[in-house]
Amino acid sequence: MVGKLLEPEIREMIAQRDFNALRTGFLEWPPADLAELLTDLPQEEQVIIFRVLPSSVAADTFEYLDVDVQTRLIHAMGQEQVAAILNEMSPDDRTTLLEELPANVVSQLLRLLTPRERAVAQSLLNYPESSVGRLMTPNFVSVRESWTVAQVLDHIRRHGADSETLNVIYVVDEAGHLVDDVRINEFLLKPLETEVRLLHGGKVPPLKVTDLESEAVEIFRKYDRTVLPVVDSDEKLLGIVTVDDVLDVAVEETTEDIQKLGAVEALDEPYLDVSLWKLVRKRAVWLVVLFVGEMLTATAMGVFEEQIARAVVLALFVPLIISSGGNSGSQATTLIIRAMALGEVRLRDWWRVMRREVQAGFFLGCILAVIGFARITIWTLFSKQYGPHGMLVGATVSLSLVGVVLWGTLAGSMLPFILRRLGLDPATSSAPFVATLVDVTGLIIYFSIATTVLRGTLL
Amino acid sequence: MVGKLLEPEIREMIAQRDFNALRTGFLEWPPADLAELLTDLPQEEQVIIFRVLPSSVAADTFEYLDVDVQTRLIHAMGQEQVAAILNEMSPDDRTTLLEELPANVVSQLLRLLTPRERAVAQSLLNYPESSVGRLMTPNFVSVRESWTVAQVLDHIRRHGADSETLNVIYVVDEAGHLVDDVRINEFLLKPLETEVRLLHGGKVPPLKVTDLESEAVEIFRKYDRTVLPVVDSDEKLLGIVTVDDVLDVAVEETTEDIQKLGAVEALDEPYLDVSLWKLVRKRAVWLVVLFVGEMLTATAMGVFEEQIARAVVLALFVPLIISSGGNSGSQATTLIIRAMALGEVRLRDWWRVMRREVQAGFFLGCILAVIGFARITIWTLFSKQYGPHGMLVGATVSLSLVGVVLWGTLAGSMLPFILRRLGLDPATSSAPFVATLVDVTGLIIYFSIATTVLRGTLL
Numbered sequence: 029m030v031g032k033l034l035e036p037e038i039r040e041m042i043a044q045r046d047f048n049a050l051r052t053g054f055l056e057w058p059p060a061d062l063a064e065l066l067t068d069l070p071q072e073e074q075v076i077i078f079r080v081l082p083s084s085v086a087a088d089t090f091e092y093l094d095v096d097v098q099t100r101l102i103h104a105m106g107q108e109q110v111a112a113i114l115n116e117m118s119p120d121d122r123t124t125l126l127e128e129l130p131a132n133v134v135s136q137l138l139r140l141l142t143p144r145e146r147a148v149a150q151s152l153l154n155y156p157e158s159s160v161g162r163l164m165t166p167n168f169v170s171v172r173e174s175w176t177v178a179q180v181l182d183h184i185r186r187h188g189a190d191s192e193t194l195n196v197i198y199v200v201d202e203a204g205h206l207v208d209d210v211r212i213n214e215f216l217l218k219p220l221e222t223e224v225r226l227l228h229g230g231k232v233p234p235l236k237v238t239d240l241e242s243e244a245v246e247i248f249r250k251y252d253r254t255v256l257p258v259v260d261s262d263e264k265l266l267g268i269v270t271v272d273d274v275l276d277v278a279v280e281e282t283t284e285d286i287q288k289l290g291a292v293e294a295l296d297e298p299y300l301d302v303s304l305w306k307l308v309r310k311r312a313v314w315l316v317v318l319f320v321g322e323m324l325t326a327t328a329m330g331v332f333e334e335q336i337a338r339a340v341v342l343a344l345f346v347p348l349i350i351s352s353g354g355n356s357g358s359q360a361t362t363l364i365i366r367a368m369a370l371g372e373v374r375l376r377d378w379w380r381v382m383r384r385e386v387q388a389g390f391f392l393g394c395i396l397a398v399i400g401f402a403r404i405t406i407w408t409l410f411s412k413q414y415g416p417h418g419m420l421v422g423a424t425v426s427l428s429l430v431g432v433v434l435w436g437t438l439a440g441s442m443l444p445f446i447l448r449r450l451g452l453d454p455a456t457s458s459a460p461f462v463a464t465l466v467d468v469t470g471l472i473i474y475f476s477i478a479t480t481v482l483r484g485t486l487l
Numbered sequence: 488m489v490g491k492l493l494e495p496e497i498r499e500m501i502a503q504r505d506f507n508a509l510r511t512g513f514l515e516w517p518p519a520d521l522a523e524l525l526t527d528l529p530q531e532e533q534v535i536i537f538r539v540l541p542s543s544v545a546a547d548t549f550e551y552l553d554v555d556v557q558t559r560l561i562h563a564m565g566q567e568q569v570a571a572i573l574n575e576m577s578p579d580d581r582t583t584l585l586e587e588l589p590a591n592v593v594s595q596l597l598r599l600l601t602p603r604e605r606a607v608a609q610s611l612l613n614y615p616e617s618s619v620g621r622l623m624t625p626n627f628v629s630v631r632e633s634w635t636v637a638q639v640l641d642h643i644r645r646h647g648a649d650s651e652t653l654n655v656i657y658v659v660d661e662a663g664h665l666v667d668d669v670r671i672n673e674f675l676l677k678p679l680e681t682e683v684r685l686l687h688g689g690k691v692p693p694l695k696v697t698d699l700e701s702e703a704v705e706i707f708r709k710y711d712r713t714v715l716p717v718v719d720s721d722e723k724l725l726g727i728v729t730v731d732d733v734l735d736v737a738v739e740e741t742t743e744d745i746q747k748l749g750a751v752e753a754l755d756e757p758y759l760d761v762s763l764w765k766l767v768r769k770r771a772v773w774l775v776v777l778f779v780g781e782m783l784t785a786t787a788m789g790v791f792e793e794q795i796a797r798a799v800v801l802a803l804f805v806p807l808i809i810s811s812g813g814n815s816g817s818q819a820t821t822l823i824i825r826a827m828a829l830g831e832v833r834l835r836d837w838w839r840v841m842r843r844e845v846q847a848g849f850f851l852g853c854i855l856a857v858i859g860f861a862r863i864t865i866w867t868l869f870s871k872q873y874g875p876h877g878m879l880v881g882a883t884v885s886l887s888l889v890g891v892v893l894w895g896t897l898a899g900s901m902l903p904f905i906l907r908r909l910g911l912d913p914a915t916s917s918a919p920f921v922a923t924l925v926d927v928t929g930l931i932i933y934f935s936i937a938t939t940v941l942r943g944t945l946l
Contacts, residue, residue, distance in 0.1 A: 300840075381758075392774055
């Protein structure tokens with residue numbers, strides 16, 4: 029960390045084309061910082077800097093770039109330079125890049141790899157999208173149960189340089205089946221003559237190569253591990269997955285959930301990188317669906333047009349009432365969807381949740397009813413706007429609020445369960461979706477109550 | 488993993504009170520699985536099982552329990568048992584438990600610790616809440632620059648057993664200042680006579696003990712590390728933070744963001760563990776705020792009461808129009824808040840975002856306008872509900888939709904910037920908050936356009 033060059037000095041060196049100084053200066057920088065700096069530079073300078081860096085540092089830095097920056101660089105760099113970087117990249121990060129590229133580019137790039145790396149890259153790309161295989165790297169250290177700690181340390185010293193991590197060492201049998209995973213601590217702390225079979229293993233169930241990435245996220249979170257082994261259906265050890273890649277998947281999944289909650293289809297890219305056209309498309313779908321659903325409110329209001337004509341005062345409270353239902357529904361659906369995503373609430377809990385939400389919805393409705401009633405009553409005392417039957421209007425609004433908030437809460441909390449039961453993503457029951465549903469039914473609740481309460485007076 | 492007992496067998500042993508078999512069986516289980524199994528059992532059985540386990544396994548398992556289960560166990564277990572577990576727990580997990588307990592319980596528990604552990608626990612609790620100090624453990628291995636790899640390995644073998652992790656070794660000077668952090672790989676791969684100063688260090692800036700936990704999350708995500716050193720203002724090495732604890736913080740923060748987006752105050756507990764009363768309270772605050780804000784819609788509609796009385800047809804489209812504004816606003820605010828949380832969008836990007844959102848909002852408004860116009864025109868051809876001026880009503884609704892959706896998109900995208908600029912949490916501009924804001928202004932837009940378009944015909 030000492031002697032690290034500051035950013036202005038670096039920019040100055042680039043401007044001066046002082047590549048030797050740059051090269052030395054950069055070696056003091058963590059690759060993540062280098063990647064951040066590079067992202068801000070024009071592409072020609074990015075290419076130059078990558079040419080200046082030793083290829084292992086270049087590959088490390090390249091791995092930290094966003095996939096779209098990587099893609100543009102691949103096209104801008106010379107073949108030799110691309111080959112050097114691709115061959116040095118970790119297999120898992122390389123898969124992440126290759127899976128975003130069109131098939132013809134991928135086959136061009138594969139030809140630049142050494143036969144060994146090409147075989148690795150191809151086998152990883154053969155696993156289905158979003159499967160653990162796509163996150164995996166086959167570079168790990170495996171040892172035998174019968175070896176001693178001293179033999180293992182010697183083996184690591186000779187064959188461990190390529191391994192993605194040495195934090196965990198894998199014990200396999202002759203056929204390559206996973207027997208156990210042992211943290212490096214054991215090898216560093218136990219006497220050198222201890223046999224591997226006597227060491228304290230992880231006992232954590234391995235990932236299956238065909239598991240979904242989202243399942244891997246849950247297992248990492250549950251067991252607090254930094255790396256997990258991956259096996260095939262035969263329990264044969266194929267590779268390892270590290271926590272940093274899983275963390276990226278978790279962040280992506282949460283982003284998708286949040287976007288869905290806001291009634292946007294998952295963008296799959298950083299907001300500012302998405303084209304305007306794609307941004308509109310990802311939002312238009314749901315906006316139109318909700319709009320068409322919301323048209324039913326015009327139909328519902330049409331049914332009650334006569335009542336509105338006779339008592340225009342009723343129309344004034346329509347937005348207040350339906351939005352209260354929508355808001356309480358948004359609250360409920362948000363809470364339940366997040367609790368489901370974290371595994372705090374499972375399908376079988378629906379009855380417990382419903383009981384709580386009915387009570388919560390009733391209380392919340394009563395709170396709003398009291399405030400609404402007070403507002404209308406006080407207004408009636410000082411103004412003639414609500415006519416001679418202000419108190420009755422107040423009663424209508426209050427009763428409707430209890431009904432609509434209760435209904436909104438119930439709908440918002442139960443919809444995620446229904447969607448999950450149907451095998452759909454609970455996050456589809458977005459806040460706007462629940463609000464739309466509640467708007468239509470809320471109108472019917474309101475006008476039905478109005479018809480009953482105001483019969484003989486206003487209606 | 489071989490020979491692991493299945494859950495039914497375990498339950499059978501508990502029923503049979505066969506504690507010797509249980510003890511042996513449990514040692515084959517990962518502590519995280521044990522903790523999960525225990526959570527489902529009645530408390531008396533939990534206490535019994537903890538008594539059966541060797542204290543290091545008991546502490547490991549205890550660490551995986553939820554804090555509320557831990558708290559209940561602390562009260563149910565005997566003093567000796569509590570002392571054994573608390574003394575064996577990792578200091579960071581112990582802090583997480585202690586910070587949730589009332590002061591008098593904490594001081595009772597601290598008295599159960601050995602003098603050494605008590606000093607550690609107290610010093611960690613002295614750091615401010617939500618600071619990196621609260622996530623830290625002081626158990627790490629530190630070495631000197633002048634040592635050789637062989638000396639380091641020897642040092643680890645003698646003093647490394649208590650360290651939280653041996654994945655990274657810390658280089659300090661005589662006064663304990665952090666000089667570098669070096670992955671264990673270097674010590675396992677480089678020749679034994681290599682001096683530590685020649686090893687390849689991490690070069691990542693250390694965390695400050697007073698940094699916010701949320702800052703630590705960002706640094707872990709950026710540098711893909713599994714453990715980071717923590718220093719005081721004098722660059723003295725105080726402890727380390729591991730990625731699993733940071734992951735927990737990240738999940739909690741995201742949950743808070745999502746709950747705020749749904750207009751719920753952060754629950755801070757799993758949904759099913761929150762009391763009904765607390766659940767209502769966390770939602771009532773925002774529901775009431777939004778309700779009071781939404782009351783302005785009744786005022787706004789009151790202003791246009793005369794127009795509604797003359798053309799009741801106008802009232803029919805009120806929910807459709809304001810909800811479209813609300814939905815487009817929800818979409819925009821959700822996208823921006825998430826992009827801000829991920830650091831994809833910064834304060835200085837507001838102008839870029841505004842330009843995009845104005846265009847997106849205009850397109851989206853036009854799409855809805857076309858659908859709305861078609862719906863009203865077709866209806867007018869077959870029904871008399873919208874009166875003789877159906878086309879004009881259609882034009883009013885369409886124009887209003889463009890205006891309201893544009894305004895909703897703009898408000899939803901800019902509010903998070905305004906809130907952040909004011910030093911507030913952008914997630915406060917929840918979907919319902921934006922919807923409420925847009926409802927009130929949407930009504931004004933709608934009735935203003937109606938007054939202009941329908942003057943001389945309906946109005």
